[in-house]
Amino acid sequence: MLKNYIRLARRNLLKNKGFTVINIIGLSIGLACFIAIAMYVADELSYDQYNEKADRIYRVNSDLRFGGTDLNMAVSADPMGQTLKNDYPEVEEYVRFYNSSGSKLIKKGNEFIKEERVTHVDSTLFSVFTLPAIIGNLKTALNEPNTVVVTQSTAERYFGGANDAIGQVLETDDDQDIPYKITAVIEDIPKNSHFNFDFFFSMHNVDYPFGNFLSHNFHTYVLMRPGTNYKVFNQNFEQIIQTYILPQASEYMQIDSMEEFEKGGNRLEYSLIPLTDIHLYSSRGVEMGVNGNIQYVYIFSAVALFILLIACINFINLTTARSSGRAKEVGIRKVLGTKRKSLIYGFLVESISITFLALFFALIMVWLSLGWFNTLAGKEMSISMLLHPFSLIPLLMLPFVVGTLAGIYPAFFLSAFRPLTVLKGKMTSGHKKNNLRNFLVGFQFTTSIALIIATLVIYKQLNYIQTTQVGFDKDQVLIVDNSGIPNPSRVTLRKEIEQQNGIKSTSFAGYLPVSNSSRSDSSFSTEAVMTESNGFNMQNWRIDYDYISTLGMEIIEGRNFSSQFGTDSTAIIINESAAKLAGFDRPIGKKLYTADRDNNPLVYTVIGIVKNFNFSSLRQNIGPVSLRLGNNSWRTAYRLQTSDIAGMIASIKDKYKDVAPEMPFNYSFLDESFDTMYHQERRVGKVALTFAFLAILIACLGLFGLATYIAEQRTKEIGIRKVLGSSVSRIVTMLSKDFLKLVLISFGIAVPIAWWAMEGWLQDFAFRVDLSWWIFAITGLSSMLIALLTLSLQTIRAAMANPVNCLRTE
Secondary structure (H helix, E strand, C coil): CHHHHHHHHHHHHHHCHHHHHHHHHHHHHHHHHHHHHHHHHHHHHCCCCCCCCHHHEEEEEEEEEECCEEEEECCEECCHHHHHHHHCCCEEEEEEEECCCCCEEEEECCEEEEECCEEEECCCHHHHCCCCEEEECCCCCCCCCCEEEEEHHHHHHHHCCHHHHCCCEECECCCCCCCEEEEEEECCCCCCCCCCCCEEEEHHHCCCCCCCCCCEEEEEEEEECCCCCHHHHHHHHHHHHHHHHHHHHHHHCECCCHHHHHHCCCEEEEEEEEHHHHHHHCCCECCCCCCCCHHHHHHHHHHHHHHHHHHHHHHHHHHHHCHHHHHHHHHHHHHCCCCHHHHHHHHHHHHHHHHHHHHHHHHHHHHHHHHHHHHHHCCCCCHHHHHCHHHHHHHHHHHHHHHHHHHHHHHHHHHCCCHHHHHCCCCCCCCCCCHHHHHHHHHHHHHHHHHHHHHHHHHHHHHHHHHCCCCCCCCCEEEEECCCCCHHHHHHHHHHHCCCCCEEEEEECCCCCCCCCCCCEEEEECCCCCECCCEEEEEEEEECCCHHHHCCCCEEEECCCCCCCHHHHHEEEEEHHHHHHHCCCCCCCCEEEEECCCCCEEEEEEEEEECCCCCCCCCCCCCCEEEEECCCCCEEEEEECCCCHHHHHHHHHHHHHHHCCCCCCCEEEHHHHHHHCCHHHHHHHHHHHHHHHHHHHHHHHHHHHHHHHHHHHCHHHHHHHHHCCCCHHHHHHHHHHHHHHHHHHHHHHHHHHHHHHHHHHHCCCCCCCCCCHHHHHHHHHHHHHHHHHHHHHHHHHHHCCCHHHHHHHC
């Protein structure tokens, strides 16, 4: 019986080639989009799952509010891990990551290479995380100082292979007198990891005042024993604060209890976050990398489902549109004794057959476009992902599910025809206007219009980010890395370069108002003795005399630093947010108190107020910043004033190579670094635009199918109207008005849905655009034009048909 169904399905598909091609195209695009997005979602959800103990690994997060400033960090104090292990038996092991500079210069031959993916770790790293060794003993690899573990690809880059790398030594720019011995080589860390390092240096080589609970600079991970409830365990941090942190805090500021501290509106909290939640649920300060966002996973999952539903709706519309051509077939088969159940099975087999063909072409589409999609989404997915049993089984089931979903309504619809009625040529009798079909097409356009609105809002927000005034001039500022060049040579080199034509100004700029730049925060108070009521936390940057002018910042009160004032070594410039936080009505001349690394008191005099500038993402409000004179010469900023940018870079590179030929010349532009903070939103915008276009394309196929269906049902009416003198334009209007009304209704439904969704998305930005009326107007007009264009392909043809032929078909 099944073989007979397949034979009949094949005959019908070949007999109606146009219908088959359109159906397969629509389903193929829908399935390809669904599969591609499913691969993206699966990749996002797989982060850190490669660790064998992933369900027992947690990171310690820190949340501090002091003096009105919030710090939500992915780091904690250096003693935290050891204290948790010593005091609580639920903690089986811990490991810390420390990376102060973010990069190292590693010597290869006679030259240094800048490596960004470096860190210092405890020797317990391999007891917590699953990082398999290729060669070497991971249990003892980092037990001693001056040791390092590298990945396989790193060993190949530097020494040709893992076996050749073991036992070799590495020299770095900051520790040139210390040869680091390679004690093990591990497999490359999977791409779906929230951290990706190539060099793991021993924690013993970190120059840091260990034992300070008040300084938070270490990513700390704990391995909990089986059965531990981490949410219950979080309550233990209150005891940690009382026992260890409060005594140290009391030495620094006048505070007797945490209750007193919290009465001033302050708070200090620690908590554990599961390892597998970090990538999608954590967007804290000092993350190890750029994390994803669970909201985008939800959004793309919904888009994939909607596009698949749109494709299924197309199948329903296109199948019912050709119902008049199948009506006599159904009538004859019923007269010959075929039962309705058999007819339904036959139509479902035909539907599933089309879906299998569509799946075949969809997989070809995914394979051909995967490289482009990876670039668009910032992924490194491969088609082999679909061969995994967890992917392959659902993939093989997809045609049966989609085929049944898309074919169930047409099967029941077509099999319900009464043989006597259709054989008399009255197939449409008893079939009134199909509200379900109109609802389905409305659903298609509602989804498509909402996607278009969302895409326009995303692009408007991104354009706002790129063009809004951020408190500094980010254009034509070249940032050059000075790592590996001695301090005296840095000064000489800078002075020599700034004499060239095309250089407007220069400054040492170790601290920059973009993400992933150096940061240093300190606690200040407005009185000599710090209390919970007069203290606050803010960024504390060391700059030189030319920093503010080179970065294009604005002094709105007081003055800049000047070499003519010897007292500027104890002067400080603060931004507007800091002045407001300190409660200064007239800030100039006011005193601010803090302490150095050894807790020695320091006093600074406010000499200027700099206009607020965004030093982090526009998702956040502008926090307090202080600027003081100091060394920050690990980068130099050059404000260019030339049209020959390439020539100027080449000239500066030659100067650097004359001073340090063995060092790499690494540079970037400030505006590019600023834009990097919004790569994820830009990618989301491009992906949304692509799928919005595809959704509209598939919806138009559905509209074409519905227009075909209505035209077929009204063939006799069209012929009579033409005989009675109706014009083509009037008939086109008659056939189109119901569809355009449907599009207008869809627009009315899509607008509040899209507004609600985008309003929620924009809440993540402290600086955001308004949802302008023109976005909705453009979307409405464009959707109407697209619908008109689609309808015209069918309605004009129907209106221009010979009325004699129209009447004869009836």
